[in-house]
Amino acid sequence: MGNDNSTEMTIHLKIWKQDGPGKKGEFISHEAKGLSSEMSFLEMLDVVNEDLVRLNQRPIEFDHDCREGICGTCSMVINGEAHGPDKEITTCQLHMRKFKDGDTITVEPFRAKAFPIIRDLVVDRSSFDRVIESGGYVSVNTGGAQDANSLPINKPDSDLAFEAATCIGCGACVASCKNASASLFVSAKLAHLSFLPQGKIEQDARTLAMVRQMDTEGFGACTNTEACEAACPKGISVENISRMNRQFLKASIKER
Amino acid sequence: MGIFGFIKSSIGQKYVVATTGLLFALFVLSHVLGNFLIFVGPEAYNMYSYKLISNPFIIVAEIGLVVLFVVHLAVAIKLTASNMVARPDKYALQAKGKKKTDPVTKAMWIQGAVIFIFMVSHLITFKYGTYYTAEYDGLVVRDLYKLMVEVFASPLFVVGYVLCMVMLGLHLSHGIQSALKTFGFNHPQYEAKVRTVGLGVALIVSLGFIAQPVYIFFFQ
Numbered sequence: 075m076g077n078d079n080s081t082e083m084t085i086h087l088k089i090w091k092q093d094g095p096g097k098k099g100e101f102i103s104h105e106a107k108g109l110s111s112e113m114s115f116l117e118m119l120d121v122v123n124e125d126l127v128r129l130n131q132r133p134i135e136f137d138h139d140c141r142e143g144i145c146g147t148c149s150m151v152i153n154g155e156a157h158g159p160d161k162e163i164t165t166c167q168l169h170m171r172k173f174k175d176g177d178t179i180t181v182e183p184f185r186a187k188a189f190p191i192i193r194d195l196v197v198d199r200s201s202f203d204r205v206i207e208s209g210g211y212v213s214v215n216t217g218g219a220q221d222a223n224s225l226p227i228n229k230p231d232s233d234l235a236f237e238a239a240t241c242i243g244c245g246a247c248v249a250s251c252k253n254a255s256a257s258l259f260v261s262a263k264l265a266h267l268s269f270l271p272q273g274k275i276e277q278d279a280r281t282l283a284m285v286r287q288m289d290t291e292g293f294g295a296c297t298n299t300e301a302c303e304a305a306c307p308k309g310i311s312v313e314n315i316s317r318m319n320r321q322f323l324k325a326s327i328k329e330r
Numbered sequence: 331m332g333i334f335g336f337i338k339s340s341i342g343q344k345y346v347v348a349t350t351g352l353l354f355a356l357f358v359l360s361h362v363l364g365n366f367l368i369f370v371g372p373e374a375y376n377m378y379s380y381k382l383i384s385n386p387f388i389i390v391a392e393i394g395l396v397v398l399f400v401v402h403l404a405v406a407i408k409l410t411a412s413n414m415v416a417r418p419d420k421y422a423l424q425a426k427g428k429k430k431t432d433p434v435t436k437a438m439w440i441q442g443a444v445i446f447i448f449m450v451s452h453l454i455t456f457k458y459g460t461y462y463t464a465e466y467d468g469l470v471v472r473d474l475y476k477l478m479v480e481v482f483a484s485p486l487f488v489v490g491y492v493l494c495m496v497m498l499g500l501h502l503s504h505g506i507q508s509a510l511k512t513f514g515f516n517h518p519q520y521e522a523k524v525r526t527v528g529l530g531v532a533l534i535v536s537l538g539f540i541a542q543p544v545y546i547f548f549f550q
């Protein structure tokens with residue numbers, strides 16, 4: 075895979091190791107040698123795990139799936155930053171060339187009460203699933219598909235809906251917020267449905283249900299520090315949070 | 331549920347903190363503007379204070395302020411506590427680069443605590459402080475100006491006061507724009523204006539309040 079720019083690197087890792095939920099975790103140190111600067115961060119962890127297996131130690135568990143920035147599973151905090159130092163990418167899109175040979179890198183899991191640690195860097199994000207289940211859908215009649223152009227949508231609204239829909243549900247917003255608030259995630263999910271005619275019908279009920287589920291799951295409240303927007307691999311705007319607040323107030327006033 | 335559920339929700343509590351905070355910001359703004367009479371002279375300042383406290387509605391305003399203050403404090407403490415519970419384990423490192431959070435926005439509760447202590451001591455020193463009198467055209471009024479000159483003769487007091495006003499300025503610089511965003515004013519049309527208003531009010535209030543004891547200390 076190497077190319078002309080590739081250089082060999084040694085990295086001192088401090089990785090969070092925790093045997094199971096509720097267990098006491100700790101940072102272990104590992105020196106990763108013979109890395110290529112062109113490796114992705116996850117490939118570097120693969121190499122580390124091969125080393126650990128060779129040393130007869132348990133590999134470090136971490137979540138990953140697509141490895142191309144679309145599934146949102148590769149959750150970890152690198153040197154205090156969710157998905158690492160670069161903006162608008164996921165951990166799997168981060169390359170070792172962003173670091174210097176000989177650097178020490180601290181890797182820890184997303185930390186939030188609503189994201190309990192399963193093992194090492196793997197956290198349980200099913201709280202997000204429950205928020206979606208509570209209202210993140212549209213109800214449509216069965217039958218033949220409608221003609222695509224029978225539902226006119228203006229371009230600005232469709233763009234805003236699309237921007238919000240780029241949320242991959244990775245949880246970096248929760249991980250980076252000092253309050254572990256899920257406001258950016260929930261507001262993005264609300265916006266992507268509410269801007270479209272199919273989603274307008276259930277907008278009020280959806281807003282009420284999803285915001286209440288968010289509170290039930292134990293996420294914190296938003297204090298507009300905007301750390302979430304900076305950490306979001308998709309660059310989703312905090313404007314969505316203000317929109318959610320307005321819509322939640324309106325839906326609460328109208329609720330019967 | 332409905333509107334009562336709203337008040338209990340995290341977003342509803344944010345609205346309460348934002349509303350009470352904004353009203354309090356308006357109060358400190360009017361307070362600093364009124365206090366600029368210090369630069370006009372003792373009579374202008376004392377007569378202004380006399381007109382304010384001899385107004386029968388002042389008690390309504392005072393009760394209103396106390397209620398605002400208590401509600402702002404109580405709900406903010408409750409939210410801060412649940413926000414801390416939401417992140418029980420801290421990170422080993424804090425973001426330093428592009429994803430760093432403005433430390434001012436993270437320390438709202440610390441600034442709030444300082445402002446609370448300041449407010450209590452401020453009321454003890456001035457509102458309930460020594461009652462000097464002055465006479466203007468046969469009218470006997472409280473000589474607050476004299477008390478102020480006496481208090482701000484102490485460099486320690488001036489420094490403490492200035493530091494507290496810096497804290498207030500920081501609190502307002504995030505608080506005002508955050509409150510407006512909580513209300514929903516985050517939109518390309520408003521974003522820049524919301525920031526400007528927040529920073530502008532914070533600067534006027536903190537620099538205005540800082541100028542007063544400094545002026546008294548050096549020139550009176």
Ligand code: FES
Nearest residue numbers: 139141146148166
């Ligand atoms: S593994 Fe899918 S986004 Fe990183």
